[in-house]
Amino acid sequence: MERDDDVIVLGEDVGKNGGVFRATQGLYDEFGEKRVIDTPLAESGIVGTSVGMAAYGLKPVAEMQFMGFIYPAFDQIISHAARLRTRSRGRFSCPLVVRAPYGGGIRAPEHHSESKEAFFAHEPGLKVVIPSTPYDTKGLLASAIRDPDPVIFLEPKLIYRAFREEVPDETYTVPIGEAATRREGDDVSVFTWGAMTRPTMEAAEQLAENEGIECDVVDLRTLSPLDDEAILESFKKTGRAVVVHEAPKTGGLAGEITATIQEEALLYQEAPVKRVTGFDTPFPLYALEDYYLPEAARIADGIRETYEF
Numbered sequence: 034m035e036r037d038d039d040v041i042v043l044g045e046d047v048g049k050n051g052g053v054f055r056a057t058q059g060l061y062d063e064f065g066e067k068r069v070i071d072t073p074l075a076e077s078g079i080v081g082t083s084v085g086m087a088a089y090g091l092k093p094v095a096e097m098q099f100m101g102f103i104y105p106a107f108d109q110i111i112s113h114a115a116r117l118r119t120r121s122r123g124r125f126s127c128p129l130v131v132r133a134p135y136g137g138g139i140r141a142p143e144h145h146s147e148s149k150e151a152f153f154a155h156e157p158g159l160k161v162v163i164p165s166t167p168y169d170t171k172g173l174l175a176s177a178i179r180d181p182d183p184v185i186f187l188e189p190k191l192i193y194r195a196f197r198e199e200v201p202d203e204t205y206t207v208p209i210g211e212a213a214t215r216r217e218g219d220d221v222s223v224f225t226w227g228a229m230t231r232p233t234m235e236a237a238e239q240l241a242e243n244e245g246i247e248c249d250v251v252d253l254r255t256l257s258p259l260d261d262e263a264i265l266e267s268f269k270k271t272g273r274a275v276v277v278h279e280a281p282k283t284g285g286l287a288g289e290i291t292a293t294i295q296e297e298a299l300l301y302q303e304a305p306v307k308r309v310t311g312f313d314t315p316f317p318l319y320a321l322e323d324y325y326l327p328e329a330a331r332i333a334d335g336i337r338e339t340y341e342f
Contacts, residue, residue, distance in 0.1 A: 034064055036204065040178060041086060043070040044079055044096030044132075053098055054134055054193050080106040080131060084113045087129045092178055100135035100187065101144030107152075114183040115158030126181040130174070135163075136228050136279055137316055137326055138191035146316040148280035153185045154257040154289075160184045160209055161257040165230035167198040169254060172207030180209065189228035196231075210255050212263035218247030221336050222267040224290055225277040226253045229327060233277050236332040246340050256286055264290060265298050272303035273339045279326050282310040304342035309335040 034040045042048075042057055042064075048071040051058030061069040072079050076097055083093035097103045103110075110131065117127040137146035154161045162177055162184055164170040170188065177184040215230065216237050225233045230252045237248035249267045253260060268274050274294055276287035287308040294306060309327045317325050 034060065034068065037092065037178075039090065040092045040094060041068050041070065042094045042096070043072050043083065045072055045074055045098045047071060047096050052096065054188075054190060056132075056134075056188070056193075057096070076102055076104075076106040077109055080109040080114065080129075083129050083131075084109060084117065084127060087114075087127045087183075088117060088125050092128045092130075094130045094132060094178060097131060097133040099141075099145045099147075100133040100149060101147040103131075103133055103149075106131075110153070110159070110183070110185070111156055115156050117158075118182060119158065127183045128178075128181050129183040130177045130180075130186050131183070132174075132186045132188060134190040134193075135187040136189045136191055137322055138228060140319050140322065141190075142318070143315075146322075148278070148311065148316075150185075150187055150256055151280060151285055154286060158182065159257060160255065161187070162209055162255050163187045163189065163227040164254060165189065165192065165227055165252050167200050169207050169213070171200055172205050173209065173254065175204065176206045176209050179206070184209070187227070191228040192231065207254070210258045210260060212254055212260035213252045214249065214263070214267070215252050216248060216250040218249045218271070220247045220249075220271055221273045221275060221340050222249045222251065222264075222271045223275045223277060223332075223336060224251050224253060224264060224267075224287075226256065227279070229277045229279055229332075232327060232329045233332055235329040236336060239329065240333055240336060244337070246336065248336060259286075259289070259293070261293055261297070264293060268294050268298050269301045272301050273342075275307045275309060275332070275335050275339050277309045277327055277332055277335075279311045281313045282308055283313050285310055304339050307335045307339045
């Protein structure tokens with residue numbers, strides 16, 4: 034916001050309160066009410082107004098307080114933000130970022146824990162970004178704000194305060210569309226993103242220490258566009274793959290990753306691709322939340338099954 038006066042932040046409680054997770058804390062005091070705007074509780078209005086701002090030439094960063102509240106804005110995102118460049122034959126772009134805390138693990142009530150990233154990855158014209166570390170969050174958010182087209186920026190709320198990491202004060206970017214290899218191994222490729230990166234790494238370290246199974250852990254970071262090159266490079270090295278995500282299995286991005294492997298690297302395959310995911314149910318309340326989310330033991334079971342096939 035210091036670098037570019039066109040960047041505007043808006044959403045429910047993002048101003049004086051600094052956001053429900055304090056992600057925008059201090060911005061209101063520094064940049065004032067004209068650039069940090071507390072909006073009514075109207076998600077469709079927030080995104081619709083942001084599309085107009087973007088077409089005008091501003092760079093709005095709109096917050097949905099939780100991903101489960103994004104559904105009223107779905108029409109604005111799909112029908113307008115994603116299509117503005119195509120509809121205008123390139124005359125207009127839509128440099129809009131829609132931020133949303135997403136995913137489970139914090140004992141939240143209904144509609145606060147959804148993982149519906151596949152809804153948006155399916156839509157041409159949208160980019161979908163999900164960081165897993167503080168360093169990547171800052172760099173990917175800077176890239177998203179500078180992108181000329183709309184970006185859905187999903188922030189795993191399970192890791193908001195889960196761990197600390199050094200983040201440079203100076204400006205930097207992390208490229209959208211590039212995966213990161215978090216751990217190298219030759220036995221099984223494990224693809225994941227967001228909050229599932231940490232339990233996946235935990236499972237990989239335990240398997241390496243206790244059973245000698247070396248996993249190649251790839252944090253995709255961006256789901257649209259997918260880094261197909263990184264996926265295939267890892268799979269061709271190991272011949273085995275596990276995909277981990279907390280969203281329901283049916284229609285999840287694990288299916289897309291599996292199809293990419295089948296189409297492009299079938300002759301390298303040594304075992305069926307395993308999916309370790311949430312279940313095809315609404316996200317449960319407190320008592321079953323830990324059972325619903327893939328944790329290290331369940332991920333390790335999936336990796337072991339694939340390795341031993």
